[in-house]
Amino acid sequence: MLKRSLAFLFLSLFFFSPLEAKVKIITEKDLSDIAVIDVWVRAGSRNESAEINGISHFLEHLIFKGSKKYKTGEMDKLIEECGGIVNAATSKDFTHFYVTVPKEYFYRAADIMSDSITNPLFPEEEIEKERKVVLEEILRSQSQPDNELYDLIYAKCFRLHPYHYSVLGTVPSLLNIKKADITNYKKKFYVDSNMTVLAAGNLPNDAAGYLSKAFSGLPGGKRTENLEAETLFQNSLLEKKKKVNKTYLAVAFSSPSAQSPDSYTMDVISMIMGSGRNSRLNKELKENKQLVWSIGFSYPTPIDQNLVLISAVCDAKKVEKATEAIFTELRKLATQPVKPAELEKAKTIIEVDYKVTHSNPQSLASNLGYFATVINAEYEKNYLENIKKVTADDILRVTKQYFSYYTIGRIIGEN
Incomplete structure (x- = not known):
């Protein structure tokens, strides 16, 4: 394993590209059989309010539910047809979306990821479908003692700092989120300076330039700021x-x-x-x-x-x-x-x-x-x-x- 690791490091190319988009593009090339595209957004539950708590995770569920170029369900089908896998995750600090495909399908994956994230439509019927899915997640989480304990501790330790918000949100906050809230949240945080696009694996020579052009439709904006710490503990x-x-x-x-x-x-x-x-x-x-x-x-x-x-x-x-x-x-x-x-x-x-x-x-x-x-x-x-x-x-x-x-x-x- 160590020899393989050293070989990978020797062959890798760490590259930043400002060619088209202002979003940071990072590529790492190797000789494997796969290509990975991973899009990161510096926005999670720390960027929410009580009224829309859970919106970062809710938006994550909706990104692949239809865009200007791809119909609902079409993106998943195209990725699965080539043997690829697409997924996403949300935390208190970030949201990220990632796809892994055979190396020859890099361009397809890049097109799907860029249009899904740059031009999502958020159909009302999909919002309601995913709302039910997330509500079930919240209820399952609340029934698990370790998750309940985690949320209790964060709520106690962070009175003012938004780290006290749950990533999933609450039942009332999720029911309160409207399409306009989702659209406004995306406009505010899914901006070039607040995002990073990664690609790794056996990439084509023009991977960085292609991704930069593909994500050039992202609006301009500011990187979210760090927040001051508060007094956390009283034993x-x-x-x-x-x-x-x-x-x-x-x-x-x-x-x-x-x-x-x-x-x-x-x-x-x-x-x-x-x-x-x-x-x-x-x-x-x-x-x-x-x-x-x-x-x-x-x-x-x-x-x-x-x-x-x-x-x-x-x-x-x-x-x-x-x-x-x-x-x-x-x-x-x-x-x-x-x-x-x-x-x-x-x-x-x-x-x-x-x-x-x-x-x-x-x-x-x-x-x-x-x-x-x-x-x-x-x-x-x-x-x-x-x-x-x-x-x-x-x-x-x-x-x-x-x-x-x-x-x-x-x-x-x-x-």
């Missing part, structure tokens, strides 16, 4: 009982934004604490003390200052001990320097993951698009170099700075 506890078999625990802390140099240190901390069977949290809480059935550490590298989440699933009788054990491990991290061998191991795993990502056109396009959206493309290009600079002293400092205040959330299972 609080949220607890709710629910008729489920398991207990869901999450401890939230403040995290650095992608713009902060501390983001690299937090990535190393994430690897040490919660990535894999040999991570500290898994080894101590799951294997040694058998306090939890599963545990993880999440740091999303966000646009604005966000949350680090340590999440676990356990028996209700063990939740207190599991909570205390999490803080015990964090105290160790804040007071005892990480040994050189453990630090180098974490960096090596990050480097291998990075190279594996770069060996696959789909994950490469996604990775490049993510960082071009939340911060800039240079972040991704210089990522490994900055990871290598992280020291044991950096880990002590960042742990003390970001893990001093917390919010604990629990969904206590009742049989």
Whole structure:
């Protein structure tokens, strides 16, 4: 796998094109059999209001439901006919749309993606169909304890910042969204300076120029600004009982934004604490003390200052001990320097993951698009170099700075 990764990096061509559109075009070429086009928009639920909460995700559902050039259902049919796959995703920070096709169908995919995103029609009948689909998603999400806990914590930690909005929205907000809201939202955020178009794989020589021309119909506009952080934590506890078999625990802390140099240190901390069977949290809480059935550490590298989440699933009788054990491990991290061998191991795993990502056109396009959206493309290009600079002293400092205040959330299972 490593040899394949290095070969891919040697053959790749990182290219920015301002030829036609002002939208940033990034291409990465290799010798695989596929072509990937991934379109990123710097707009998610952080760009919404209470009245239209969920509109970013709702719009994602509607983009491929008919455009000026393609009828409803025609785009999916044309992609499926050539053996391709089209999909999309929405988060608090972004929305992105991606298609993977055999290399010879690059131009077809580019035409479909550009017209769908530049000229969607949003037919009323499709709006109502997808409204029902999304309402079902909301109800399913609300029935899942881990999702409920996630939303409770974000609502508690972010009073003013729009990170407190759910990506899916609420039933009342989704019912409130009209076609005019969708059209206005798209006009505001789906603009050249707020978007990035990625292509990766076995691309034709004119891929960058073709995409630039294809997306030249995007209107001009501004890139969404970063928002100031707010005071997030007061060492609080949220607890709710629910008729489920398991207990869901999450401890939230403040995290650095992608713009902060501390983001690299937090990535190393994430690897040490919660990535894999040999991570500290898994080894101590799951294997040694058998306090939890599963545990993880999440740091999303966000646009604005966000949350680090340590999440676990356990028996209700063990939740207190599991909570205390999490803080015990964090105290160790804040007071005892990480040994050189453990630090180098974490960096090596990050480097291998990075190279594996770069060996696959789909994950490469996604990775490049993510960082071009939340911060800039240079972040991704210089990522490994900055990871290598992280020291044991950096880990002590960042742990003390970001893990001093917390919010604990629990969904206590009742049989």
